[in-house]
Amino acid sequence: MSVTVRVPAKVNVQLAVGAARPDGFHDLANVFLAVGLYDEVTATPAGDLGVTCTGPDADQVPLDRTNLAARAAEALAARYGREPRVHLHIAKDIPVAGGMAGGSADGAAALVACDALWGTGAPREELLEICAELGSDVPFSLVGGAALGTGRGERLTEVETGGTFHWVFAMAPRGLSTPAVFREFDRLAQDRRVPGPVASRDVLDALAKGDPDALAEALTNDLQPAALSLFPELADTLAAGRAAGALAALVSGSGPTTAHLVRDAAAAEKAARALRASGTCRSVRVAAGPVPGATVI
Numbered sequence: 001m002s003v004t005v006r007v008p009a010k011v012n013v014q015l016a017v018g019a020a021r022p023d024g025f026h027d028l029a030n031v032f033l034a035v036g037l038y039d040e041v042t043a044t045p046a047g048d049l050g051v052t053c054t055g056p057d058a059d060q061v062p063l064d065r066t067n068l069a070a071r072a073a074e075a076l077a078a079r080y081g082r083e084p085r086v087h088l089h090i091a092k093d094i095p096v097a098g099g100m101a102g103g104s105a106d107g108a109a110a111l112v113a114c115d116a117l118w119g120t121g122a123p124r125e126e127l128l129e130i131c132a133e134l135g136s137d138v139p140f141s142l143v144g145g146a147a148l149g150t151g152r153g154e155r156l157t158e159v160e161t162g163g164t165f166h167w168v169f170a171m172a173p174r175g176l177s178t179p180a181v182f183r184e185f186d187r188l189a190q191d192r193r194v195p196g197p198v199a200s201r202d203v204l205d206a207l208a209k210g211d212p213d214a215l216a217e218a219l220t221n222d223l224q225p226a227a228l229s230l231f232p233e234l235a236d237t238l239a240a241g242r243a244a245g246a247l248a249a250l251v252s253g254s255g256p257t258t259a260h261l262v263r264d265a266a267a268a269e270k271a272a273r274a275l276r277a278s279g280t281c282r283s284v285r286v287a288a289g290p291v292p293g294a295t296v297i
């Protein structure tokens with residue numbers, strides 16, 4: 001018997017970043033939207049913990065116990081006093097090190113898959129606690145939809161959405177390390193006082209109304225200058241997206257994937273074609289959100 005869990009990528013429609021905390025993390029006002037670009041994690045009983053991965057970026061995924069899916073299985077097994085005797089196969093479609101929370105998605109998916117496989121019946125609150133231990137973005141991958149993350153992004157409040165938002169994502173030829181982008185944010189902020197992060201009323205209202213034009217006006221990402229500083233060519237991709245008719249273009253989270261908001265599915269296909277032809281990115285994908293979080297299929 002095996003259990004397969006499907007789990008979405010995310011885009012940050014607001015990422016407000018505060019000053020570095022004593023523990024090295026940053027307080028955030030992080031408005032997440034789950035979008036329909038998925039990994040699938042299949043858990044199968046095995047003699048020992050093992051991970052395999054297939055997909056376009058599979059060669060960049062660690063297969064040892066640092067993989068977030070393996071760490072999730074170990075964390076759940078430890079809580080329930082059992083051995084993590086499971087094989088985890090990741091069918092990966094979310095770009096690696098792309099600012100779309102692919103590793104976090106696999107952590108959340110493995111947790112849900114192992115919980116179902118082992119019949120642990122862990123309460124939702126406990127699963128969310130384990131997620132937060134695994135990483136700041138992992139709780140959101142579990143719940144999906146749209147949510148505001150505070151603290152380091154792990155404390156979630158559901159956010160209302162009044163419609164579907166259509167996006168074109170442009171994948172970059174190399175990844176960006178999340179800690180390196182936060183370090184660059186600190187370096188760029190050196191001489192100014194960084195205000196405490198606050199959720200934007202305009203972003204929340206635009207989401208509630210399901211209004212892409214209003215969301216396009218309100219989108220912000222405080223990590224974008226840091227991502228552009230480390231990866232200046234991303235400015236060309238953002239410009240190509242705007243020229244292709246996107247209502248707005250921004251770096252997704254810590255990047256380097258760029259997210260281009262469009263009005264509807266037809267506009268997404270058109271902008272995707274133009275972005276592909278622009279030669280400013282490795283590949284282009286269309287996806288819409290909100291979609292549900294980690295789900296057994």
Ligand SMILES: C[C@@](CO)(OP(=O)(O)O)[C@H](O)COP(=O)(O)OP(=O)(O)OC[C@H]1O[C@@H](n2ccc(N)nc2=O)[C@H](O)[C@@H]1O
Nearest residue numbers: 024025026099100101135136137152178179182253254255
């Ligand atoms: C930036 C965001 C935006 O959603 O995602 P990505 O764009 O990387 O996907 C997240 O904050 C990433 O979350 P996640 O990838 O889970 O990060 P973690 O494993 O918790 O932390 C990795 C490292 O990022 C930095 N970090 C992360 C979160 C945070 N609030 N402050 C930080 O300074 C720290 O250097 C930390 O050691």
Ligand SMILES: Nc1ncnc2c1ncn2[C@@H]1O[C@H](COP(=O)(O)OP(=O)(O)O)[C@@H](O)[C@H]1O
Nearest residue numbers: 067068096097098099100101102103104106178
């Ligand atoms: N299951 C996983 N999938 C992808 N990367 C993983 C996974 N587990 C651990 N990692 C590590 O996490 C790093 C960040 O990957 P990822 O989560 O895809 O990006 P991001 O944090 O930008 O959203 C990778 O470079 C890789 O070393």
